[in-house]
Amino acid sequence: xxxxxxxxxxxxxxxxxxxxxxxxxxxxxxxxxxxxxxxxxxxxxxxxxxxxxxxxxxxxxxxxxxxxxxxxxxxxxxxxxxxxxxxxxxxxxxxxxxxxxxxxxxxxxxxxxxxxxxxxxxxxxxxxxxxxxxxxxxxxxxxxxxxxxxxxxxxxxxxxxxxxxxxxxxxxxxxxxxxxxxxxxxxxxxxxxxxxxxxxxxxxxxxxxxxxxxxxxxxxxxxxxxxxxxxxxxxxxxxxxxx
Amino acid sequence: xxxxxxxxxxxxxxxxxxxxxxxxxxxxxxxxxxxxxxxxxxxxxxxxxxxxxxxxxxxxxxxxxxxxxxxxxxxxxxxxxxxxxxxxxxxxxxxxxxxxxxxxxxxxxxxxxxxxxxxxxxxxxxxxxxxxxxxxxxxxxxxxxxxxxxxxxxxxxxxxxxxxxxxxxxxxxxxxxxxxxxxxxxxxxxxxxxxxxxxxxxxxxxxxxxxxxxxxxxxxxxxxxxxxxxxxxxxxxxxxxxxxxxxxxxxxxx
Numbered sequence: 001x002x003x004x005x006x007x008x009x010x011x012x013x014x015x016x017x018x019x020x021x022x023x024x025x026x027x028x029x030x031x032x033x034x035x036x037x038x039x040x041x042x043x044x045x046x047x048x049x050x051x052x053x054x055x056x057x058x059x060x061x062x063x064x065x066x067x068x069x070x071x072x073x074x075x076x077x078x079x080x081x082x083x084x085x086x087x088x089x090x091x092x093x094x095x096x097x098x099x100x101x102x103x104x105x106x107x108x109x110x111x112x113x114x115x116x117x118x119x120x121x122x123x124x125x126x127x128x129x130x131x132x133x134x135x136x137x138x139x140x141x142x143x144x145x146x147x148x149x150x151x152x153x154x155x156x157x158x159x160x161x162x163x164x165x166x167x168x169x170x171x172x173x174x175x176x177x178x179x180x181x182x183x184x185x186x187x188x189x190x191x192x193x194x195x196x197x198x199x200x201x202x203x204x205x206x207x208x209x210x211x212x213x214x215x216x217x218x219x220x221x222x223x224x225x226x227x228x229x230x231x232x233x234x235x236x237x238x239x240x241x242x243x
Numbered sequence: 244x245x246x247x248x249x250x251x252x253x254x255x256x257x258x259x260x261x262x263x264x265x266x267x268x269x270x271x272x273x274x275x276x277x278x279x280x281x282x283x284x285x286x287x288x289x290x291x292x293x294x295x296x297x298x299x300x301x302x303x304x305x306x307x308x309x310x311x312x313x314x315x316x317x318x319x320x321x322x323x324x325x326x327x328x329x330x331x332x333x334x335x336x337x338x339x340x341x342x343x344x345x346x347x348x349x350x351x352x353x354x355x356x357x358x359x360x361x362x363x364x365x366x367x368x369x370x371x372x373x374x375x376x377x378x379x380x381x382x383x384x385x386x387x388x389x390x391x392x393x394x395x396x397x398x399x400x401x402x403x404x405x406x407x408x409x410x411x412x413x414x415x416x417x418x419x420x421x422x423x424x425x426x427x428x429x430x431x432x433x434x435x436x437x438x439x440x441x442x443x444x445x446x447x448x449x450x451x452x453x454x455x456x457x458x459x460x461x462x463x464x465x466x467x468x469x470x471x472x473x474x475x476x477x478x479x480x481x482x483x484x485x486x487x488x489x490x491x492x493x494x495x496x497x
Contacts, residue, residue, distance in 0.1 A: 050334045052330065076336055078334060080334040084327035086328045088253055090261065102246065103250065103332070105246070143331075
């Protein structure tokens with residue numbers, strides 16, 4: 001069974017079609033990257049898959065459950081780290097994690113265990129003080145830890161390294177790589193190198209449609225270009241289209 | 244229930260960790276209580292002006308203090324809506340009723356603590372000034388202020404849901420001024436009569452202040468009418484706030 005499936009998924013905002021008849025299937029345990037220029041429809045797709053937005057047409061499924069009809073069940077399967085760092089600014093890292101545990105109804109023992117696991121995975125012991133005093137990199141780590149705290153089956157990472165310096169980005173990559181195979185990760189990014197380094201498969205979105213998808217090697221073969229950036233530019237400039 | 248407790252706890256900590264909460268929610272009403280008591284001491288007895296006497300002042304200041312609870316509720320909802328934090332929570336199993344209860348419960352606790360502190364200070368002033376103020380009356384007045392607290396929190400939720408983090412506090416400030424003035428905290432509307440009194444009576448604040456004052460003096464003759472009107476306003480405003488919050492939540496997730 002696919003972890004994620006979309007069938008003719010469409011979302012319009014007034015005259016603009018943000019996502020246009022999107023058909024996508026992501027396997028369990030896969031790290032799948034959604035690439036595209038600004039306004040390509042990546043965030044809108046993630047919003048629909050995470051029950052934040054309803055499609056105008058088509059359907060999407062997470063873990064076999066419909067996002068529209070079974071949003072309660074879907075919300076129990078997913079973790080979302082939004083584009084902006086969505087943390088409670090006046091709480092400490094630990095208190096933010098405790099908040100998420102409470103919201104997902106984790107028991108005391110489970111809360112203790114998961115917080116300890118997340119603290120170790122992200123090195124959050126070093127994140128002292130309230131969230132508002134943390135650097136961008138630490139806030140981003142905390143945001144992802146909050147998305148992972150309830151052991152989701154699917155993790156959505158919307159531009160997780162946007163605005164981070166190269167060291168913070170590399171550190172976050174390590175953590176994301178460590179999740180590969182354990183849970184399904186959907187990653188949106190502008191950074192080609194990030195998608196190359198982390199993804200099992202890549203989809204390139206242009207104007208709400210999937211213009212190309214596959215492994216890096218498959219996309220290179222399809223476009224006849226070496227490297228994801230060259231392949232992406234060729235596709236974005238009106239080259240190959242394939243779904 | 245877990246979700247409500249977790250979200251309430253977060254909101255409570257967010258408010259309590261903001262130094263402005265102490266200044267406006269606790270400090271300002273206490274300062275006004277002391278200043279107005281000093282003003283009252285300066286008014287000659289033959290003027291017959293008793294509006295700032297502690298038995299009248301305590302209920303008025305308690306209502307005035309609760310208007311700041313409205314401001315903090317509005318600010319906390321508007322701030323959350325402005326950032327991505329609420330968006331994250333919308334992707335969790337939290338339902339709209341969990342959000343609403345989570346916002347209301349902690350500010351209710353702060354509101355009751357604020358009234359308690361205001362009345363404790365009023366009692367101390369009454370002992371110093373020799374004006375009789377009974378503990379039983381203050382207890383009754385505290386209970387009588389529950390609908391006012393609900394109404395103010397509802398107004399805060401309504402403004403926070405409808406407006407952004409810049410507009411919501413501004414609008415709340417207008418209501419704070421109107422509530423204290425038209426509620427009769429700083430002057431006696433019954434003494435002026437006319438259109439002003441009609442306006443005061445048409446709004447809930449006058450009735451809130453009167454219910455609190457009458458309960459404090461253990462005079463229940465006209466008390467129930469004022470309490471009933473305040474409670475009715477509280478119900479209407481809270482229902483409106485809940486409906487608006489739900490509608491906003493739906494529109495922000497579509």
